Amino acid sequence: MKNLLILLFVLTSVLFSSCKKFLEEVPSSVLVAENFYKTDADAEAGVTAAYDGLNNQTDIYFRGIYLLAELPTDNAETGQGVANAFIFAIDGYTYGPVNDRIYVLYTALYKTIANANVAIDKIPAIEMDAAKKKRLIAEAKYIRALLYFNLVRLFGDVPLVLHPVTSLDGVNEPRAAAAKVYEQIVADLKAGETDLDALNTTANLGRATQAAATGLLAKVYLTLKDYPNAALKAKQVLDNPQFGLLDSYFNIFTPDNRFNKELIFAIQNKGLTGTGNGFSMALYLPRATIPLAGGGTVAGNSADVPTVEFYNSFKAGDLRKDRTFFTQYNAGGGLVTFRPHWYKYFDPSAITNLGEATLNFPVLRYADMLLTYAEAINETSGPTAEAYEAVNKVRRRAYGLAIASPSAAADLSGLSKAGFQDALLNERRWEFGFENQRWFDLVRTGKLVPVMRATGNTLIQDYHVLFPIPQRERDVNKSLTQNDGYPK
Missing domain, CATH: 1.25.40.390 (Serine Threonine Protein Phosphatase 5, Tetratricopeptide repeat)
Structure with a gap:
């Protein structure tokens, strides 16, 4: 370099x-x-x-x-x-x-x-x-x-x-050496646990807080296979009253709710400034397919698209599917249908100027801490009741159910340690699609090569x-x- x-x-x-x-x-x-x-x-x-x-x-x-x-x-x-x-x-x-x-x-x-x-x-x-x-x-x-x-x-x-x-x-x-790099990462984040602001307020929206440092440490420890510390740090964030799951998965990504209790750390956007410096939507919207009310079409490019297999992998009733993708839209010029495209960060207010979207990009979410906690526990103790409850909270929300109430229809149960690992990897895929976590998850769990070979690569x-x-x-x-x- x-x-x-x-x-x-x-x-x-x-x-x-x-x-x-x-x-x-x-x-x-x-x-x-x-x-x-x-x-x-x-x-x-x-x-x-x-x-x-x-x-x-x-x-x-x-x-x-x-x-x-x-x-x-x-x-x-x-x-x-x-x-x-x-x-x-x-x-x-x-x-x-x-x-x-x-x-x-x-x-x-x-x-x-x-x-x-x-x-x-x-x-x-x-x-x-x-x-x-x-x-x-x-x-x-x-x-x-x-x-x-x-x-x-x-x-x-x-x-x-x-x-x-x-x-x-x-x-x-x-x-x-990677180990030395990780040592520095841990040291920097431990400094953040004491010196960063303890709370998110209107004065520090978008800035890293102590919980952001602790949450990132949980993911670092999980990657290093230091499962006790990964569980400890994830639990510290889960016990922090300023964060929690929203009742609706859909509402995590709505423009008018860009600051919400599920986002522990997110990259801030500068949309609606007239400078085209917001979250650019052009690359992931359909290419010249959606008609506008005043004539012409939405200037999408269809460059970055989900696989049809991923779209079809969601189970019936999983509400995350319709927030992660869309296959039809009416921008005022009539309803049109198209192959699955990413929808998670779609901002209707920027439909005629695709560089002005206002959504923030999540780096750490509360759901990630739940699934990190579940994975860390499973790796040390197998699928305990605590591990099941952590992942099942995410699943209940996905199916529109009360987060804190057990549900025979949505809850995982009776799995082996390996079966729980596989279920967690699937859950992370459905929960974090288009949040740039899949490759890291597949590598961390040793599944990248077999999964991609199974796709025909x-x-x-x-x-x-x-x-x-x-x-x-x-x-x-x-x-x-x-x-x-x-x-x-």
Whole structure:
């Protein structure tokens, strides 16, 4: 990743270099870090820059991770609007180290980590309220932990960059062992458990809180197969009274309910601003199929679409199906029918300007904590009553039943440990479709290769549990090794 780090070096040289001659050549309008990180407003701006990286429409959330965590699974496939050969390669498991979509996500993750690192390093020197200072640093650490969690799961060993690069000594960073990356993720999140805000209020909507750190720790521990700690952390969030399941699955994703008690952490959107900087719906809506009342059609592209098999996998009566997909719609020009398309983040207010959707993108939901808790318990003790109750709450809501009341029609029971594992994996698939969790779930449970082979894919290999380090990074940074199975 030398080319990325060189870019960061150039940028940070503008900010941090002490060379008088160099500074004399920089226009006076250039804002150097020494002049910028002086006030609490500067600290806020620095952390906001890190949050903004999460909201990059094409690079990270919402589509960047989708192309690696949803598309190459049994949930999704390329639609008629796809023209990029690299996307077809990801879908068909013919990709290699030269793939622009893999490269874009990899570098975008590091660019946002770089923003977080600047905030983490520079905010401590600012004279400001001590509690606020700790909170802002912890928010930047949370963002760094979240992005490294994605990196290490997708690529395995990755360079562990924890400070701004200010000299050529730092531009040739080798890969760190995955275990060391996870150690840093855990450390950053533990800092968040004490220094982040305890509650979501109108003053901090969209920001990471202590529960967000604890919830992400639960998922980290589950991935590491540290099941006791995964159960412990998930239970801490489940016992937090500010969070819970909504009675209706449908209402989790309605635009007028974009902040609700089920969302522990979500990527914030900027829709309805007139700038086209909201949640872009064009790629997943039907291609020039839905007529508008004033003439013309909705400008969908049918690029990112669910598989018909996923659509058909939902059981009769599961209300999640009609929130995850739609097959017909009337935008004022008449009802039309089409093959299944994603519906979960559809915002009717942006139907004529598809870049203005207002929905937030969930990263951590209360339902995830319930299913994480159930999985962790099952792995240590088998399907106990507590594990059943956790998953059955999710199932009851899915079928429109009272969440706290046992139901013979919806509740799981009488399963072996292995049977409970399989049931949980199915439940996660139905609950989190189009939330970029499927690939991670399949890899974590050792099911990616057999599941994809069962779909008829004969090209997937055991090494596809990791993506390749982008070749463009290795070409300029000779210290970067390649994952097994890919050209060295």
